[in-house]
Amino acid sequence: MILSTEKTALANTEFLEETLEGLKQEPKRMYSKYFYDETGDVIFQQIMNMEEYYLTNAEMEIMKHQANHIADVLSDNNAGFDLIELGAGDATKSIHLLKALIDKKLDFKYFPIDISEHVIAELEQSLPAELPALNFQGLIGDYFKMLKKETAISDRKKVVLFMGANIGNMDVQEAQTFCMGLKHLLSPNDILIIGFDLKKNPRKILEAYNDKAGITSSFNLNLLSRINRELDGDFDVNAFEHYASYNPENGACKSYLISLQNQTVNIGSEEFNFSKDEYILMEISQKYSKQEIEELANASGFKVVKYFTDEQHYFVDAVWKVA
Template structure:
């Protein structure tokens, strides 16, 4: 690999090399969200089959009083910090309510996509002229570490949209423990969890007939082509989704439609694919209440409050460091 390659690109290259050299092959979903990936995910959130966005929005609309009370209880003001804010549609409901209540607060979205951050900032500045918004582009933990000692106010970290479901359990615990390290005792963590439900509803959410989820997965191959000099032919791969009820996990794959060889210039490597060979792309973990209790405890947190959408079996859970 070229020594002039940026550290992030080098990590991308190393992860692609490790994933495509493994058996079975896999790619990391952390690289889905370049500018085009972020745009496609915003499309996914609007699909009729993709229920998590609507389920969480309903929680914010119906329970905003309780959420705000839980956020601000015992605090004179709060810094609302959102990890991967996307289009901010759900957060806008909460921000509008906080502004109406006159609570002293700031809003800091953190995203790895500069384009997504810029679009969100422009939208919110127009919608909420009085909002104190401080967007940050970069790695979650580096940004949070820089914000930790900014002031003594309570920081409420929000990780919405059931994005934590994209982590295998061990990685989820590592992620939460890392967040715990950059939080003060009075801070809080607010996380969206998609709960166990009818498997047919779950499968439909990750295999929409419009093909947007397929395009979202295939975009990672486009990114490899663009940034690492790959020659993936996207027409030779198809998207496949499944749900395993025993594991409470939906999984997404890209399937090689024929026997083929893919070259990646930055890696100075070629990779062989058999016909119908799979690349594991993403997990979307679903949860039970017992799983949430165990996950919070193992990560150094205690569940302080929960806000449930009983129709769609979705929970926004508020955790405090212990």
């Protein structure tokens, strides 16, 4: 059994290794999965409540109004199943699906997976209070490691939930590799429900990542503060500026931090030089058309069963089955 302190040490080693590796690349990059420490979780809640961040409302509308229909797709042949949510966050959207599944008296166990210890601790508090009938077990760690762990715990049919357009935090090639990896761990007829942000007016997309109040900016800058706190870094957070761009031709929305001056940053014993105006790629948020979603499903060994969209067609939760 791994103790909590050992788990934290392991997580910190990965955080350090990936941070150093990303900053040694040309151009420099960071990994958005590390945005979510305790402060990052709070800032992300604020992002989800921002007027400009249409994604949450659109997916919330799907879950609130169509959870029953999604539950019907899952209750196919009444077989018991494990519902595994990758990057569950606060589960405020998936809770509607959980309620619908409980109301239909389906035999399932919920496994929320999240890299943030804080997120899982909060769910362990909130879920029993909100859904006393829910059978669940939280898993702290990276998507694949925890999914593998879950498949070792139980051999029931799997329904994997991957919401919040988290798939968009990979470029299209990485997304395909990721989905092929999922398919590898699943069995025929297992299900993947995956949330995609759809291509739309470029201005609408850019505004969601470039809010006037600067919340997205503080979300990105918090990663520099986290590196200072946890990895013995000395970033001057005021010497970097958030910049977002959206390219309608390839659907990639990208967030960067721009160095405002020539500067040297130390992380432990490693030194990194930044020139004035040099950028660090912080996050990609890839947008898709339905045709591209279908291509991704087919290329990674799934077939599309159904699409659930909001009224404005901003967002889609696609139900895929292992082909």
